[in-house]
Amino acid sequence: MGEFRLFPEAAATNAVAVDHLYLFTVLVTVVMTALIFTLVFTFAIKFRRRSEGYVPPLIHGSTALELTWSFIPFLVMLVMFFWGAKIYFDNGKPPSNALDIYVVGKQWMWKVQYPGGQHEINELHVPVNRPIKLTLASEDVIHSFFVPAFRLKRDVVPGRYNSMWFVATKPGRYHLFCAEFCGTEHSGMIGWVTVLPEDQYQNWLSGGSATGTMAEQGEKLFTQLGCATCHLMDAQGRCPNLRGLYGTKQVMADGQAVLADDAYIRESILNPNAKITAGYKPDVMPTFQGQVNEEGLLQLIAYVKSIGPKNAPGAQPAGGSAPAPKAKLVKAAGSLQ
Amino acid sequence: MADTIAVEHEHTPNLQHHFDNMEQQFSSATLGMWTFLLTEIMFFGGMFGAYTVYRSMYPAAFESTTHYMNVTLGAVNTMVLICSSLTMALAVRSAQVDNQKLLRLMLVLTLIFGFVFLGVKGYEYHEKWVEHLIPGPHFEYNNRAFAHEAQILFFLYFAMTGFHAIHMIVGAGLMTNLIIQSSRGRYSSQYYAPVEIVGLYWHFVDIVWIFLFPLLYLIGAHLKHT
Amino acid sequence: MTNHVTPVRTYVLVWLALMILTAVTWQVALLDLGSWNIVAAITIACIKMTLVIAIFMHARSVEALTKLYVLAGFFWLLILLAFFLMDYLSRSWQVVPRPY
Amino acid sequence: MSTVIESPRSEERVNYLNVKDSWKSWLFTTDHKRIAILYLISITAFFFLGGLFALLIRLELLTPQGDLVTSDTYNKLFTMHGIIMVFFFLIPSIPATLGNFLIPMMIGAKDLAFPRINLLSWYLYIIGGLTAVGSILAGGVDTGWTFYPPFSSTYSHTYVMAAAIGVFISGFSSILTGLNFIVTTHKMRAPGMTWNRLPLFVWSHYATSLIQLLGTPVVAITIALLAMERMFHVGIFDPAIGGDPILFQHMFWFYSHPAVYIMILPGMGVVSEIVACFSRKRPFGYDFIAGSSIAIAVLGFLVWGHHLFVTGQSMYASLIFSLLSMVVAVPSAIKVFNWSATMYKGSVSYQTPMLYAFGFIGLFTIGGLTGLMVASLALDVHLTDTYFIVGHFHYVMVGGMVLAYLGGLHFWWPKMTGRMYPEGWAKFSALVVFVGFNLTFFPQLILGYLGMPRRYHAYAPEFQVLNVMSTAGASVLGAGFLIPMIYLVYSLFRGPKAPANPWDARGLEWEAAPSPPPTFNFDKPPVVTREAYAYSEEAHVG
């Protein structure tokens, strides 16, 4: 039996923020419950039935009271609302210097890959004190990536990318759970998140059996699947050149402009005709649905990123740029109250 | 409580024991039916909700499907239903004015229109089947640009028109019953609640179609002309 | 009993209106009005619906309560549509801006 | 009223129970009271079935390893537990039994507006229930009671269809009950029964019926679409063709959040009646309690998105939904405070129903406040799909609704059966339930914040201690539910005969009708001259 605790350990900036909010709400709950219990019991005892004959006075009510006990609770609730919303929105925007890691959920395991090409299953290694951005994709059903020690959770939904980000503050090993029911081994879809000091993290990276960076693996796929035949060698310009594409706004045939982000590139591969780039014909590019799995897609995207504008995050060398200075970090993390 | 005075109690054959008078019984029945139609709105509303979401997501794909819809038949069916609504309304009126012959005639006409509608619908389904437009493994859509999203519309097409058709069939059943009863002279200006109630239902089903027609058949009608 | 008899003429006129409006919907749909196509389609459909409810279904002569219920139905449908769209239309707002 | 009450009736007066006693007279009855009894029996059966599953769940969770049953079996256990408890026990619990029995009596009507439809909805309920049970016997369902695709539509190999159809059918039972109540409340009120004389029990059922009418059809169609998706092997929720699984969750919760108010409002109605009666006082702020029921019903439709905070729903939508979730809590607050205030200067006695009412007020408050905690965005991110949620909703559903149901059952038992239950045993079991309940579900709140995910067949060892406590509590709780079973059945035969108004309560069902009532409820159609809570006027004015 593991060691018994009543409060989970906090290992991320977000965890601390959430804990504060939690303690506040617990306080509210305790106070209000206490209040109600005292009201009920004092009245119940003080006004217990003494004689059968006693006829209580006729009290209709009091609008003043009704308003008080509507408003005061409501104000308290508003605090709970704004406080929670603040943290939630801070978690919505990953800082630009976040280190990208890619996670694919699959019945019933977590597949993790790093820009440097390292792979692991049901394990996630991250450096301490650095914003990490996870891109979450699912091969099959809805899963949910849950790290209690970070107080973070995000559903992993097939057909789309969700992302979450955090700054781990304490080296150590923490539980990783799948929190959305996904079938037989749902409760077995668990693993560990290991937070390492920067230097150890670098060793771990170099120790990992990487067959080339994600971008390089993506490049391999790019040739294997024959993307290159069109996108690089194609002379007649039947196909757009993917160089410098990533992160730019693309104009579509129907006039709408879309940002060429991960999701867009993913769609372009699986369902090319969904959005036709202006100046090109539909039905030229075949769909690659079924020919390449989520991991492959992520690699292709990493490749497209790498040939994109130089400072695109995906283009970072394995391990990412040097850790950001701490001061900036806390601001980036933003969730410290 | 209070000194209880016996409420006077009409005695008409059609008055159920727990109602005080026909007035109460009639207004309860109509309120009941309207309330039921309220739930019907939400029932179809779920599908209209899904429709709205996906049309806002994939406007082009949805427009592309009109090319595969039989707009003419759609329009014809709309008119057929409108006619049936007229006959239904007249049926109720004939009951109100004690015109038994007209009542029967109108009910029969309504039923016939209903069957015409279902017939046409069946024919359309058959078309879709032949053209492999049934969503699923055998779905074929030669406008490959939207091979995926188009399925969503066709799925909604079958779901919405399908549930509408089921309502029509139920309606036809009710109609048949009315015809039988009316041929026994059950209904009169004194007692026509059943006719009124079924009428309300029938008109509602008509209304649903009034929306389905433009939303399913005419999404991209303008494209073919430009 | 609310023996509220509507003259045949009214019924026939309504029927005529409905037929015409059906034709109108169809023809309007053939013009390219951009996003106004859908607006037109819905508007006409709503008019037709109102006619059916008001005349064929005698909603004019029913008690206020019933009217309230009918309205509630459509109001709730609006809630459903509005809140669905609230999510779907605002999803695109949250594309995380990256420095390029 | 004295006319009726003080003249003690001859022992074997004809009442709705003994008027006929053939099987047919029960299975084809249109008497709302008999239909209520039919519901009572079938619902109890489902409750114990669901409870049996619950016990098995708790037994499995005694140890961290999944050693009692296989993971597949476990998944089926909690799914069937959820489906049965929600759709076949809690949603019909108070409305279909107490509501069915009492609403006509409380408003002074002979029956519901549509007696045959009332019977029909019982049959629909039974057919739906049997279909669901059939899916269990066939091998069970493992999707969770929420039926999320694509798992439910594509990946699950269990009997999703059967269960879905069962829920679909019983949905219409629920719709028809709501419809019947609405029309009855509008059209069948006795002369003098104005809206502001209406018992709060009726008000809360009116609100409940609104939800049943406006919400249930949506879940029905949603489930139908899911079933079609399973047949066509493709559908509108299927990501492969650009469908969005999250849309299903929207459609499901559009009903299922309001449904949680279907699962609490009737209980609130019961508690309002009990507190008033056992304090011998008019409910404090009657209009506000009545109004807040409607407010809950309406606002309840605007918050469903709080179940989707981590799915990828737009952050801005989440923001609105979180705010509105806070707003919907205000009317609940109003009720809680008014109940407490009702006892002020009252003459409070502690019979069993009142004890259950106390339990309800306390536990619902805790349940509701935990609800607020998860309505706060950042907290929900951590707590969603953990045992905190399980704790939250058992506090409101078991601690709230089930306690109210038991309280109401004891309160109106004399009226329904004409027998008194054994007060001593009843008090004792009420205590057992309260203790067992907290022991079961309080640890789950802690487990949740520690991060134990729900729907887990095996869990990390450090969670064991709290799980053992929870399982221990569950067995106590189980006992607490079994004891009433036994003594209530016993009282049917041996219990002392009940007078027309054992609690000296007000209201037509007590004052104008004997216990048990005759088939048409009242010997003479009552005429109402005062509100249902005239406790403070000198007793028994004519």
Ligand code: HEA
């Ligand atoms: C009877 C059923 C019932 C009831 C009444 C409620 C009531 C509430 N519920 Fe609950 N809920 C469920 C049943 C219920 N719930 C179920 C079954 C689930 C899980 C479904 C699943 O996923 O399986 C769930 C899940 C659930 C979630 C989603 C959790 C998740 O999965 O991520 C949320 C989030 O906001 C929530 C919120 C609320 C709120 C704000 C209320 C409010 O209505 C509560 C209002 C009441 C009070 C607030 C208490 C009284 C007030 C006072 C005493 C005043 C003092 C207050 C202050 C000063 C603040 N509930």
Ligand code: HEA
């Ligand atoms: C009305 C609703 C209701 C009720 C009353 C209950 C009652 C109980 N529930 Fe319920 N529960 C839900 C609704 C309800 N539950 C829902 C909706 C879920 C979510 C499902 C999902 O995730 O999809 C859930 C999930 C759920 C879980 C989480 C499972 C998981 O996520 O892995 C657990 C775990 O402890 C649990 C426990 C209990 C217990 C101990 C009771 C106790 O109160 C029960 C005690 C009652 C008895 C024990 C009855 C007495 C019976 C006997 C003594 C045995 C004899 C039997 C016969 C004679 C036939 N429930």
Ligand code: CUA
């Ligand atoms: Cu993956 Cu649960």
Ligand SMILES: [Cu+2]
């Ligand atoms: Cu909810």
